[in-house]
Amino acid sequence: MKRVLASISALFLGIALLPAQSQSLDPAKLLKPATDSWPTYSGDYTGRRYSPLTQINQSNVKDLALAWATRLASGTVPAPGAPPVIVGGEGTLAVTGGSGIDRGIRGAVLQVDGVLYATMPDNVWAVDARDGHEIWHYFWKTKGGTHTTNKGVGMWKNWIYVEMADNYLVCLDAKTGKERWHKSISNFDEQYFSSMAPIVIGNHLLVGTGNDLDEPGFLQSLDPDTGERQWIFYTVPMKAGDPGIETWANADASSHGGGNVWVPGSYDPDTHLYIFGTGNPTAAYTSQLRGPGDNLYTCTLVAINVDTGKMAWYYQTSPHDTHDFDSAQTPILVDGDFNGKPRRMVLTGARNGYFFVLDRTTGEHLVTGKLSNTINWSKPDLDKNGAPVHDPEKDYAIGGALVNGSVTNFPPPAFSPDTGLMYVPTSDNYHMVYLTTTDKRGAMGLGGIQEVPVISFGSYVTAMDYKTGKIAWQHRYPTASTQPGGGLNGMLVTAGKLLFTGDPSGNFIAFDPANGKPLWHSHVGVSNWPETYMLDGHQYVLVASNDSLYAFRLN
Amino acid sequence: MMEDQAVSDHARTIAGALILAVGVSTGAQTPQRQAGATQAPRLTNFPDRPKAPQEVLDRGRGMFGVNCAFCHGSDAGGGEVGPNLKRSTIVLDDQAGELIAPIVHGARVDKGMPRIDLTDAQIADIAAWLHSLPVTARTDPNAENINIVTGDAKDGEAYFQKTCAKCHSATGDLQGIASKLTNSKQLQQWWLMPAVSGRSGMSTLPAGLHVPEVTATVTLSSGETVQGVLTRVDDFDIWLTLSDGTLRAFERNGDQPKLEVHDPLAQHRELLLKYTDKNIHDVTAYLVTLK
Numbered sequence: 001m002k003r004v005l006a007s008i009s010a011l012f013l014g015i016a017l018l019p020a021q022s023q024s025l026d027p028a029k030l031l032k033p034a035t036d037s038w039p040t041y042s043g044d045y046t047g048r049r050y051s052p053l054t055q056i057n058q059s060n061v062k063d064l065a066l067a068w069a070t071r072l073a074s075g076t077v078p079a080p081g082a083p084p085v086i087v088g089g090e091g092t093l094a095v096t097g098g099s100g101i102d103r104g105i106r107g108a109v110l111q112v113d114g115v116l117y118a119t120m121p122d123n124v125w126a127v128d129a130r131d132g133h134e135i136w137h138y139f140w141k142t143k144g145g146t147h148t149t150n151k152g153v154g155m156w157k158n159w160i161y162v163e164m165a166d167n168y169l170v171c172l173d174a175k176t177g178k179e180r181w182h183k184s185i186s187n188f189d190e191q192y193f194s195s196m197a198p199i200v201i202g203n204h205l206l207v208g209t210g211n212d213l214d215e216p217g218f219l220q221s222l223d224p225d226t227g228e229r230q231w232i233f234y235t236v237p238m239k240a241g242d243p244g245i246e247t248w249a250n251a252d253a254s255s256h257g258g259g260n261v262w263v264p265g266s267y268d269p270d271t272h273l274y275i276f277g278t279g280n281p282t283a284a285y286t287s288q289l290r291g292p293g294d295n296l297y298t299c300t301l302v303a304i305n306v307d308t309g310k311m312a313w314y315y316q317t318s319p320h321d322t323h324d325f326d327s328a329q330t331p332i333l334v335d336g337d338f339n340g341k342p343r344r345m346v347l348t349g350a351r352n353g354y355f356f357v358l359d360r361t362t363g364e365h366l367v368t369g370k371l372s373n374t375i376n377w378s379k380p381d382l383d384k385n386g387a388p389v390h391d392p393e394k395d396y397a398i399g400g401a402l403v404n405g406s407v408t409n410f411p412p413p414a415f416s417p418d419t420g421l422m423y424v425p426t427s428d429n430y431h432m433v434y435l436t437t438t439d440k441r442g443a444m445g446l447g448g449i450q451e452v453p454v455i456s457f458g459s460y461v462t463a464m465d466y467k468t469g470k471i472a473w474q475h476r477y478p479t480a481s482t483q484p485g486g487g488l489n490g491m492l493v494t495a496g497k498l499l500f501t502g503d504p505s506g507n508f509i510a511f512d513p514a515n516g517k518p519l520w521h522s523h524v525g526v527s528n529w530p531e532t533y534m535l536d537g538h539q540y541v542l543v544a545s546n547d548s549l550y551a552f553r554l555n
Numbered sequence: 556m557m558e559d560q561a562v563s564d565h566a567r568t569i570a571g572a573l574i575l576a577v578g579v580s581t582g583a584q585t586p587q588r589q590a591g592a593t594q595a596p597r598l599t600n601f602p603d604r605p606k607a608p609q610e611v612l613d614r615g616r617g618m619f620g621v622n623c624a625f626c627h628g629s630d631a632g633g634g635e636v637g638p639n640l641k642r643s644t645i646v647l648d649d650q651a652g653e654l655i656a657p658i659v660h661g662a663r664v665d666k667g668m669p670r671i672d673l674t675d676a677q678i679a680d681i682a683a684w685l686h687s688l689p690v691t692a693r694t695d696p697n698a699e700n701i702n703i704v705t706g707d708a709k710d711g712e713a714y715f716q717k718t719c720a721k722c723h724s725a726t727g728d729l730q731g732i733a734s735k736l737t738n739s740k741q742l743q744q745w746w747l748m749p750a751v752s753g754r755s756g757m758s759t760l761p762a763g764l765h766v767p768e769v770t771a772t773v774t775l776s777s778g779e780t781v782q783g784v785l786t787r788v789d790d791f792d793i794w795l796t797l798s799d800g801t802l803r804a805f806e807r808n809g810d811q812p813k814l815e816v817h818d819p820l821a822q823h824r825e826l827l828l829k830y831t832d833k834n835i836h837d838v839t840a841y842l843v844t845l846k
Contacts, residue, residue: 095598144599190647191601191692212600212692214642252638289633374828399705399836400743402827430827432744434703436696441633444642445692452740455748455827480785480794481769481818505789518790 023113023174024158027202031269038111038531038542041152041197042412046333047266049414049492051532055539056554057496061510061520065555067540069524070132071548074103074123075139082134088179089141091166095122104527105544107152108197111533115174116542117155118549121147121165121195126177129535129542132549136177142166146193146212151263151410154198154205156224161205163194169207169227183227190215199264201274201306204230208261213445214282217260217298221309231309235259235278235297243311249291257290258282259298263328263410266346271361273303273312275346277327284324285396285433285449286442294319299327301348301356303363313363317350319387322395323377323403323433324446325352330412332422333360338467347415347466349424352377353407354388357466369469371462372407374428396449400432405451411529414491414499419513421463421472423499425488428457459488459504461516475516477503490529492541500541502526508543508550524550601690607683614677615684622671623681631685636667641690652682703740704843706836714834715841718826725845733846735764743839748823767819771795773805774813781805785816 025039033044035053042049056064073079075096076087087094096103102121110117115135116127122142126135143166154161159180160172166188171180186192186209196208205224211217217235222228236257237245248254258281265276281290281298297311299318304311317327331348338345338357346360353375357367365386378388394403406427413424430453437448458479463472489502499513506525509518528544541552597603606612620629626637633639640646645654656678661670673681715725723729736742749766771785773793781803783795793805793814805812818824 093598142598144602146600147598187644187648189602190644191690193600213690214639215644256639256642393832397705397832397836398701399703399832399839400740401832402747402830402835432747434696434701434740436699436701437694438699438701439632441628441639443694444632444639444690447692447694450696452744454744455824457824478788478790480788481820503789505787507789507791509790521791 022158023115025112025155025200027156027200030200036534037113038109038533039155040110041108041154041199041264042266042330043531045201045267045269047330047412047415048332048334048417049412049490049529049531050416051492051494053494053532053534053539054496055534056494056498056532056541058498058512058519060554061496061498063555064510064520064522064541064552066522067538067551067553068132069548069550070127070134072105072118072120072123072125072127072134072137074120074547078137079134083136086136086138086177086179087141088138088170088182089122089164090168090182091141091143093142093144094139095142095147102147102149104149104546105549106149106528107195109528109531109542109544109549110153110155111531111535111542112155112174114535116549117153117160117174118544119150119152119162120547121150124153124160124162124170124172124177126160126174127549129540129551132551138170138172138177138179140164140168140170143188145188145191146210148193148195148210149410150195152197154200156200156205159224161198161200161207161224163196163198163207163209165193165195167192167194167209169194169198169222171224171227181227183222185209185220185222186211186218194262196262197264199267199274200224201267204306206264206274206306208263208276210260210262210279211258211282214256214258216255217258217278219261219276219304221306233302233304233309233311235261235300235302236281237296244296247291247293247296249289249293253290254295256282257295257298258284259300260326261328262326263330266331266333267306268333268344268360270344271312272306273360274306275301275303275331275333275360277301277317277329277331277348277350279326279328280321280324283442283444283448284446285322286435286437286447287320287322287395288440288442290320292320295321299325299350299352301327301331301346301358301363303360315356315358315363315365315385316387317348317354317356318352318390319383320390321352322390322392323352323405325350325377325406326410327351328410329408330410332413332415334415334417334422334466336417336420336466338366345466347422347464349408349413349422349426349462349464351406351408352388353404353426354378355422355424355464355469356386357469367466367469369464369471371424371426371464371471372404372428374430374457375404375407376430377403394433396433396435398435400434400452402430402432402454405429405431405453409488411488411490414493415466416493416499416513418495418497419463420465420467421513422466423491423493423501423513424462424464425459425491425501426462426474427459427488430454430457461491461499461501461511463513463516473516475511475518477505479504489526492530492532494532500530500532500543502530502543522550522552524548600692604686606687611680611683612687615680615682618673618677619681619684622673631688640685641688646682646685647690649682649686652679655682655685703743704836704840706833706838706840708837708840708844710833711837711839711841714837719838722822729842729845731846732764733843739839739843742842743835746838746842747835748827749820769819770817772815772817774815775805776811788814
């Protein structure tokens with residue numbers, strides 16, 4: 001009997017080893033956390049970036065070694081040995097390099113049925129997860145637009161979705177990379193640019209977009225089959241009488257008020273609430289024409305019923321922001337003990353350096369903490385909602401205002417239910433903000449000021465205790481003054497008691513999530529954030545380094 | 556939603572990492588290759604509209620000045636009553652006046668925009684001028700050439716004597732500093748934190764200014780001590796540049812070997828947490844007098 005079982009499992013193993021299976025993702029599967037795939041931006045809907053896998057653990061992580069590495073060539077010319085590039089696009093520019101154009105893999109890489117889907121701006125690849133060989137490559141000729149970091153693809157059934165910088169959503173056949181359709185999701189004439197990883201929830205395809213000029217932010221839900229719009233949610237009041245208009249000078253200000261949606265949120269299947277953070281208000285720095293109010297719903301955590309597109313609650317983490325502190329960080333849904341009672345919560349570490357715990361069904365504020373000890377943009381006391389209060393003295397000055405910069409950014413945090421800690425990539429840094437216009441109206445977009453860096457005090461893994469809002473521990477990455485600062489990387493934490501991330505010196509590191517002690521490293525130069533999955537009986541850890549993918553497993 | 560800093564810092568990190576590559580060999584063997592075109596095509600953050608002939612622009616600007624500027628500002632950037640037209644979605648979406656004309660002809664009278672008696676051809680000229688205006692999310696920081704020296708030189712001198720004079724002197728290392736660094740903003744950034752290399756375009760120091768390097772002492776378990784310039788350090792390795800110019804690397808294992816860093820700018824770092832903005836402005840106002 002034993003022998004029979006062994007041969008049956010060998011048979012299954014044999015089947016599993018065949019390349020290119022169905023390459024399809026049933027959206028219902030996204031509701032059950034899977035360990036054999038990485039099927040959506042954060043791995044699952046919780047945003048925890050926590051894997052229950054334990055094959056790789058503290059006792060054997062020293063044997064973690066490279067299984068394969070592959071280099072992807074952006075543009076229309078295939079890499080040696082790669083299949084011909086499939087070229088699409090509405091534009092005429094085949095952008096392959098140049099200043100201000102991001103050419104790295106800096107978003108999520110999905111893995112479904114043994115195939116990886118990776119992106120750079122204007123590029124999508126399918127790569128065999130078993131050996132790294134390129135299956136197909138789709139390249140988009142662009143009209144232009146800000147080619148910022150692309151955050152990755154979404155998948156629904158056998159279709160792949162990607163946002164292009166010039167605001168087209170492209171639907172590709174997962175198996176072949178052939179285009180099925182593309183749709184405009186925002187207007188390039190209005191200076192929108194798109195980079196968000198589309199999120200699939202049931203038969204909803206959620207897409208956001210970005211803008212640095214003074215145009216309104218919105219989240220749209222599309223029919224994944226046709227691309228037709230199901231609903232649109234504007235993050236700012238678009239006309240007189242809209243909710244939140246009282247926090248703006250007038251409807252002209254609010255409808256040019258920003259609050260863009262460029263980072264995926266998280267989803268609670270029990271309440272059907274999609275919870276996401278919105279970007280900065282505009283004009284970003286010279287805020288006088290926005291009026292003195294809070295400027296809702298910019299820099300806000302917003303909960304939307306995914307079926308209707310209607311807002312259930314909101315919590316503004318940076319009222320009347322004046323520092324381009326987007327609250328576009330992926331929130332984390334946590335079920336846990338709070339004040340002795342089980343509670344369904346959402347955690348977020350905001351770019352302004354504050355940390356928040358809310359009840360995720362009601363939006364009730366529970367805890368505010370700080371991710372950094374060098375924050376100086378805000379006043380000492382919180383407002384009645386528990387949110388920070390901006391200090392106008394630190395907005396800018398003709399002679400310069402010395403103020404902290406972004407404490408964190410879009411690279412995602414992680415949460416381990418084993419330690420109860422949330423791990424946030426943080427940076428302590430100051431710059432001088434000079435007012436550079438005497439125009440009483442201020443400037444549009446990000447203009448009117450100049451931010452000149454002064455110092456990076458250090459970059460850290462910051463572990464937050466959600467029960468207290470206090471820092472449980474911080475690991476400061478040592479650097480010499482000649483090394484650059486910054487370089488925040490996202491996190492992955494596993495039940496194998498390992499916390500994976502990249503440091504600013506180019507090391508891919510596994511830390512002990514209990515205390516931040518480094519346990520393993522490989523010098524690959526991390527450019528995105530790690531993920532993990534089981535494939536053919538092996539646990540893999542995958543990370544990108546600019547134009548390359550690196551897959552690790554136990555030796 | 557500026558992401559640039561994180562990205563560019565990161566790019567530099569990777570560049571640094573490549574120069575000093577240590578550890579795992581990747582086996583990725585793709586040779587250097589030129590992808591696609593040999594020259595990067597022009598990429599703009601917004602549609603690159605062809606510019607209308609100058610006489611059209613002149614007509615349009617004149618027409619705007621007479622009919623529109625009173626409410627919308629002479630630069631179309633908004634006035635007391637009229638909104639900023641540069642960021643108006645109507646104007647941004649408009650090609651040649653076709654979206655603007657209905658509004659000029661009275662479509663928004665109920666919202667306070669009066670009907671203006673202009674022909675479609677005149678509106679097309681105005682549109683051409685509007686579309687020629689730079690509409691960008693960023694502005695040139697030096698466009699107005701604003702003097703950033705706003706502090707009190709006397710207060711600055713007093714603060715300098717109290718705080719900085721232990722290490723610096725107006726007749727010693729800082730003699731003539733304002734003649735060497737004539738740009739006040741650069742001077743201010745420089746004294747706040749000298750030699751933040753590779754950032755913000757402030758890295759080039761004028762001749763005669765010297766910023767001492769960060770050095771370190773590594774003590775091996777044998778008791779041997781090695782001193783040098785701290786060139787690179789992370790959780791796993793220390794790289795010192797020795798006095799003979801050679802690079803020496805040490806593998807780190809927890810607390811071993813012992814690393815002692817000597818940062819000549821340590822006090823600058825600490826003071827950045829103590830200055831008020833007035834202190835900064837005053838010290839700069841004092842330093843610009845040291846010609």
